[in-house]
Amino acid sequence: METKTDNQKRLDDIKALLNLNEREVELLSKPIQTKKADISLNGKKYPAWRVIYNNTLGPGKGGIRFHEDVSESEVQSLAFWMTLKTSLLNLPYGGAKGGIKINPKGLDEKELEALSRGYIQAFHEFLGDNKDIPAPDVYTNSQVMAWMLDEFEKINNFHQPGMITGKPIELGGLEIRKDATAQGAYYVANQVINNFLSKKNKVKVVIQGFGNAGAYLAKKLNHNNCLVIAISDSQGGVYNEEGLDVEELIEFKQNGNSLKDYTKAENIENDHLLTLETDILALAALEDQITEENAKDVKANYILELANGPVNYLADKILEENNILVIPDVLTNAGGVVASYFEWGQNKVGQILDNNYLENLLEKKMNNSWEEVFNYYNSFNSKISLRQAAYMIAIKRILKAEKWRGRI
Numbered sequence: 001m002e003t004k005t006d007n008q009k010r011l012d013d014i015k016a017l018l019n020l021n022e023r024e025v026e027l028l029s030k031p032i033q034t035k036k037a038d039i040s041l042n043g044k045k046y047p048a049w050r051v052i053y054n055n056t057l058g059p060g061k062g063g064i065r066f067h068e069d070v071s072e073s074e075v076q077s078l079a080f081w082m083t084l085k086t087s088l089l090n091l092p093y094g095g096a097k098g099g100i101k102i103n104p105k106g107l108d109e110k111e112l113e114a115l116s117r118g119y120i121q122a123f124h125e126f127l128g129d130n131k132d133i134p135a136p137d138v139y140t141n142s143q144v145m146a147w148m149l150d151e152f153e154k155i156n157n158f159h160q161p162g163m164i165t166g167k168p169i170e171l172g173g174l175e176i177r178k179d180a181t182a183q184g185a186y187y188v189a190n191q192v193i194n195n196f197l198s199k200k201n202k203v204k205v206v207i208q209g210f211g212n213a214g215a216y217l218a219k220k221l222n223h224n225n226c227l228v229i230a231i232s233d234s235q236g237g238v239y240n241e242e243g244l245d246v247e248e249l250i251e252f253k254q255n256g257n258s259l260k261d262y263t264k265a266e267n268i269e270n271d272h273l274l275t276l277e278t279d280i281l282a283l284a285a286l287e288d289q290i291t292e293e294n295a296k297d298v299k300a301n302y303i304l305e306l307a308n309g310p311v312n313y314l315a316d317k318i319l320e321e322n323n324i325l326v327i328p329d330v331l332t333n334a335g336g337v338v339a340s341y342f343e344w345g346q347n348k349v350g351q352i353l354d355n356n357y358l359e360n361l362l363e364k365k366m367n368n369s370w371e372e373v374f375n376y377y378n379s380f381n382s383k384i385s386l387r388q389a390a391y392m393i394a395i396k397r398i399l400k401a402e403k404w405r406g407r408i
């Protein structure tokens with residue numbers, strides 16, 4: 001018998017909670033479209049995918065990842081989470097994702113460009129501002145988006161900046177997009193602090209991952225009655241119970257150093273960092289960091305998921321038993337897709353909006369979603385998790401749209 005994935009198990013739980021029928025479950029259980037191609041580079045072929053999980057609320061939306069661990073099932077899981085995230089944030093999008101199974105670290109600029117253009121040559125007929133709109137993800141950035149846009153426009157012989165988001169500003173991108181994920185997570189962190197930790201003199205924070213999402217969150221929280229006591233990157237971490245000098249660490253890292261070589265704080269292994277005593281543990285690195293193996297050792301009171309899927313299904317249950325509240329990825333890291341939505345809207349209308357206005361809108365959207373999830377969670381007297389509350393809200397919205405369309 002095939003073992004169930006974590007997403008299938010989570011859907012089973014929602015099926016029971018929402019009393020879903022078989023047709024509804026079937027619609028949510030698999031992607032509506034999985035396209036696969038091989039991208040050629042230097043005489044070798046690299047498998048690539050573009051998946052639309054569901055598009056009842058609007059065109060597909062989701063990043064493209066270049067990573068050696070990319071697989072069809074990973075892309076499908078990520079597309080499922082995008083489906084829930086866009087619905088939860090009330091955006092007019094479905095959920096999608098893409099990726100190429102390749103280690104991009106050894107590639108030079110020309111090779112990266114060829115790979116990016118190759119992806120569009122393979123999948124262009126399935127993409128477009130009303131079909132499916134990619135964005136950056138792990139190891140893709142605004143330059144990759146620029147090459148992809150250029151290739152798409154060359155093939156089609158017209159301009160369509162809204163076919164991709166996370167672009168450079170000169171090609172229709174937004175100033176606020178780069179930091180939007182961490183900014184959104186910062187609003188969520190403030191909600192946690194205001195709702196649960198307001199009596200604390202200093203809120204202790206531990207952050208796993210010191211890249212785009214983690215570093216910017218550390219910087220923001222450092223100014224907010226918080227004490228960032230430990231941070232890690234892929235090589236290891238640093239720890240100081242009295243608080244780290246975040247600005248100095250960001251500069252240290254920007255100069256090409258690994259955190260483990262920083263000498264003004266104690267070194268700490270990644271495994272140990274996850275089990276430190278802290279108020280907030282922010283996971284901003286990879287999937288599957290808290291599992292049934294280490295969940296029982298976690299001593300944080302609140303976990304913020306900036307990464308996608310950093311806490312697995314069994315770990316969720318253990319953390320719940322230990323009264324550790326997990327603020328789920330589909331809410332915590334949604335700032336990026338909200339900013340992408342602003343970018344797409346601007347591109348489609350041809351209007352350029354003020355940054356302050358967009359920043360306020362992002363804050364409002366994140367806080368509204370937090371309130372929706374938190375109130376729903378409270379209405380069950382804490383008998384469901386925040387993740388389940390978020391999934392239930394998102395799924396109800398998707399199923400309502402499916403019903404209007406006559407598919408159920």
Ligand code: NAD
Binds near residue numbers: 137210212235270333
């Ligand atoms: P990034 O590549 O900029 O940073 C990742 C960081 O994690 C790096 O500092 C890396 O050294 C560190 N890391 C890797 N393995 C680690 C390990 N085992 N232990 C500790 N640290 C480790 O990526 P990012 O953009 O900051 O994204 C981080 C996560 O957030 C990813 O899971 C991504 O999917 C998710 N996310 C990012 C965005 C976004 O807009 N940036 C949006 C939604 C979700």
